[in-house]
Amino acid sequence: MTIQLNGPGVTIDDVVAVARGGEAVELTATALDAMARARAVVDRMTEGEPRYGISTGFGALATVSIPPERRRALQVALVRSHAAGMGEPVEDEVVRAMVLLRARTLALGHSGARPLVAKGMVNLLNAGISPVVPEYGSLGASGDLAPLAHGALALLGEGEVMVDGARKPAAQALAEAGLEPIELAEKEGLAVTNGTDAILGMLCLAIDDTRRLLAQADAITAMTVEGLLASASPFAADLQTLRPQPGQTVSAANLVTMLADSPIVASHDTPDDTRVQDAYSIRCTPSVHGAVRDTLAHCTSVAEAELASAIDNPMVMSDGRVESCGNFHGAPLGFAADFLAIAVAEVGAIAERRMDRMLDHTRSQGLPPFLAEEVGVDSGLMIGHYTAAAMASDNKRLAAPASVDSLPTSGMQEDHVSMAWLAVRKLRKVIDNVRRILAVEYVCAARAIDLRAPLQPSPATDALRQRLRAEVAGCGPDRYLAPELQAAEELLRVDALGDALADLGITLE
Incomplete structure (x- = not known):
């Protein structure tokens, strides 16, 4: 076109x-x-x-x-x-x-x-x-x-x-x-x-990335729910109506869609399961992912307003005037980028907590330590989690706002600046880190589901597991892990997960 x-x-x-x-x-x-x-x-x-x-x-x-x-x-x-x-x-x-x-x-x-x-x-x-x-x-x-x-x-x-x-x-x-x-x-x-064209361009690209990441985060969370034998009950629609935050409603609905007809979930949804409730990182996922969605909606409105704006100085008006103005100041975009970086960082933070539960045999509902094949000889996915934790920690630093800073320039004529460029540059780094963190969770969750056999996952989560298996082998002795994590990251980058779900007629919001 x-x-x-x-x-x-x-x-x-x-x-x-x-x-x-x-x-x-x-x-x-x-x-x-x-x-x-x-x-x-x-x-x-x-x-x-x-x-x-x-x-x-x-x-x-x-x-x-x-x-x-x-x-x-x-x-x-x-x-x-x-x-x-x-x-x-x-x-x-x-x-x-x-x-x-x-x-x-x-x-x-x-x-x-x-x-x-x-x-x-x-x-x-x-x-x-x-x-x-x-x-x-x-x-x-x-x-x-x-x-x-x-x-x-x-x-x-x-x-x-x-x-x-x-x-x-x-x-x-x-x-x-x-x-x-x-x-x-x-x-x-x-x-x-x-x-503000480079700032705005990067914000638009970040918005596009975040839209995709949020759907992927919900889908991968559903795999983790199955891997941990967790409950799908907290995601029910009637519970969401009690707290009508728009993004939370969407995220919960995505989880319900992903977990529909899951034999794994059904297997422990019985009176024999004595657990009262799952950890926050599981049952509060819609609240966190949903809040990011609402932040994204705000930042999208800021970008759309800028896309309709004339950004220059001076401006040539339709009545023939040429007037100086401050439309070029990047504050609206800098604030939005900082806000989005804070929010997206939390997608990685809660994902790191979910995968930690899968790898800890004291909290994983029967999974082997670090999902290893031969415990003691094999380290399994232990160090994959280290990598994710390092990036989650890095995001805490990157989430610190750039737009609260200002250094005067041009002989004090430009005596207040937005630092919006730095805000969107670090936002892009946060997004890249979160994509990689989710890739590690994807690998962990798929292996956890494998270990639940003969119980089977839902059709939707199984489609994602099989898509990963086309690139990354399942359980087995320790092997060179970095290429497998990179392969999972690439599947997220090109949104192969969305394509796999689309083949089932599923589109996550």
Whole structure:
């Protein structure tokens, strides 16, 4: 499909499709007209009173008047000087999301950039050219100044880019793709660097990841419930109505779906089972996973509002005014990213507690220590749990908010910054850690179910167990464990679990 770019109307799914799926992008006639009208306003302002970013310097140099013959040089100098990032390059999907979203803002027609600038960005996306953007440089102050400047360099035929995994000079990549470098005009240096696009792009990708992780977490929890001979009763719908938290209701319903027709659950759902109730990490899972769902819903609304926003400074208004504003400040996105990191970290925290119960023979309802084949000789999955515990602990550090910090810059002109870039960068690390923690639980739970034979799991959990068994062998003597955990992680990354359930006609919310 082709993503039609007209400014408003871009969705989180559109961002994911372009960033991860490589979908093509096309500017609409409406967007081209809006940009042309805004540009006409800028062109009329070459004389008269000083206009920030058009006839003045930037930031703390906003009081410096720039003569007409130097104003285009000013825009190029801005991009070059602001491309001051350091560190390893950020991921290709982040760069593609950033370029798409900067083109989206330009397409709204409030930035005053010529249509050819947005066309240049779209051409980069469609040609598979991704500017090299270093890890560090953004404070989320005037948005992502350094990352966007590195992205804009490619439009000028400068800097470096990635094409099909190869790093090369931007000028070479443009020539090979049949594209011409762009010469920036007045206001356009600001227009290509002044936004929250990389922050927003990473938040959109994190939202997409979290949606998938939550369904996977519910599904894997159901496997653990069976492995521990735990009860499905706490997940009943009538109990959830007593606490109508939306996310909790969804998570509990997912568990009920996954455990339907489970012979393992039925085997001990009798008066002979003297246990009064399961541990918190089992029966409170809907409360925890559900709270994460509710946090995700809030963060999604923040991202959707930003996707409908014009993020630049100054803004070209429909009545011909050009006004300075603070729309570029990353606080809304930084707060959302920090909130989501706190919530997602708890998905990993409670998963680590569940797998610990499976591996501890004093609490696992008859399973061998560490699910080992030959206890004493074999360590089983003991150290897999260590790995998960290390990542759960790491997430506690990463969940500390970045957005409460601020360091003034630009000669105290930019005296409060959001640090939203750091918030979304660590959010991505939390999500990766949780995916790996869930992969370890997946391996543990599948082995625990194997050890319950001849009792059989539900059709849904059995489908997940069999999907894992296609990549990872079951019980047996100790063997090289890291590749098996990595294989489980990859199944989660590509959502093979969702595909396995879909074959049964099951879709978890």
